[in-house]
Amino acid sequence: MPPTDRFVSTAEFYVRYAETDAQQIVHHASYIVWLEEARSHYSRARNADYADFERSGFGLSVVELHARYIAPAHYGDLIAAHCWVDELRSRALTFGYEVAHAQTGVLFATGQSRHVCVTREGHLITLPAELRRALAE
């Protein structure tokens, strides 16, 4: 279950046909794209739009990724991708995720991704105060 002591965002979208594979289920790499979209949705919901963040000269790089696949999603399923901040440190940020069926609640997958902040030139920096404030509120 998503944590109850912090902000959790939920992005909803239908499974696209292109996201399925020859096993007639959603391909495991498609979930990784969904986790990212859940993260984008989270940042929009927190008024910390990632597109603005990049325009200001920074970026978040994925340094670690972990996913567990529990049940297969299928074409046309309405997905609810929940996202929250798992851990916020000066130099790293970890998001947690749950991907479920939006109507039945069946849990398809869980995940975690760890990120560091980089400048446009690729240098590692501490997370900007503004970003930390937006995520911590």
Next chain:
Amino acid sequence: MPPTDRFVSTAEFYVRYAETDAQQIVHHASYIVWLEEARSHYSRARNADYADFERSGFGLSVVELHARYIAPAHYGDLIAAHCWVDELRSRALTFGYEVAHAQTGVLFATGQSRHVCVTREGHLITLPAELRRALAE
């Protein structure tokens, strides 16, 4: 402009980061996936859900695809993907598309896709009467 003499569906979604490329714009193949999602949305809006169609033993195969790229979309843009039936014949079905910015109306791309109906074994058949009725209404 989408035609005004027939049903036009509009799917809305944000550009995902994974859909961009090193030119810092949306990759041209991402639009092809959007056209398909526009088609899925169309079929849901017409109560002719493509997932049900496949469960009934049929499929639509893409036999031809045409796209024009007019202006580049970017990460985070809210997309409006319009879809309509361009031509409905006994053995083939053509969809038309316009992909625009949902808020500014800027036109990003137009497209067409032609489809034939196949059985699960891959045999070509005429479009089932039920499908044609649902699309013609």
Next chain:
Amino acid sequence: MPPTDRFVSTAEFYVRYAETDAQQIVHHASYIVWLEEARSHYSRARNADYADFERSGFGLSVVELHARYIAPAHYGDLIAAHCWVDELRSRALTFGYEVAHAQTGVLFATGQSRHVCVTREGHLITLPAELRRALAE
């Protein structure tokens, strides 16, 4: 058949599982990515590496795309993606493609893509003389 009066490159690769869909065949958008890879291979084979071209401050934008799907490819098939220059003009460049099974020769798809040259800032320019020379030789 690819033209016999000019240079034709052939990229070979196996179909990846992620490139298939729930119809248990290769998804139609995967071919679009293959056409691009065929183009990359062409540029490497002509000593006009597209990565170098971008580093020199230019880019090629896709402005039009056309594909015909003739027979379905499957996971694990060894693909031969043939690519050639269809038309070379001062402001536009068109590539032609054939995608076939590398061992049986079965033709899966044909395609065409039209490109214009843009600067890093997105301004349209005539194709650089160096690029035209490399492609025309």
Next chain:
Amino acid sequence: MPPTDRFVSTAEFYVRYAETDAQQIVHHASYIVWLEEARSHYSRARNADYADFERSGFGLSVVELHARYIAPAHYGDLIAAHCWVDELRSRALTFGYEVAHAQTGVLFATGQSRHVCVTREGHLITLPAELRRALAE
């Protein structure tokens, strides 16, 4: 470093443009597709072609995935994707991976994926003896 006490396969391929993102590096989900292709290559190299395995009525489902991203790969880089069997048990199979630059040896990412065996109907079974033999040899 890949282990030295067992069979390690190496798939080589160029980074495709579609695999990059607006940070002008390879998108993190593209590596997940590469791990899978490394696995496919491994199975071909062991004469345990995964396509044949599926045709015999079985499939391997990904149940867990872990990736670390160490340095960014770029468009046109020649990738060497190393793959080996990390752990082979009666009900689960774990592959290990290293993704590096084929020419410079720079390490881009490491990964692990855990798989279970399912029938066409989705039932969990022990790994077929034939598969275990092919992988253990």
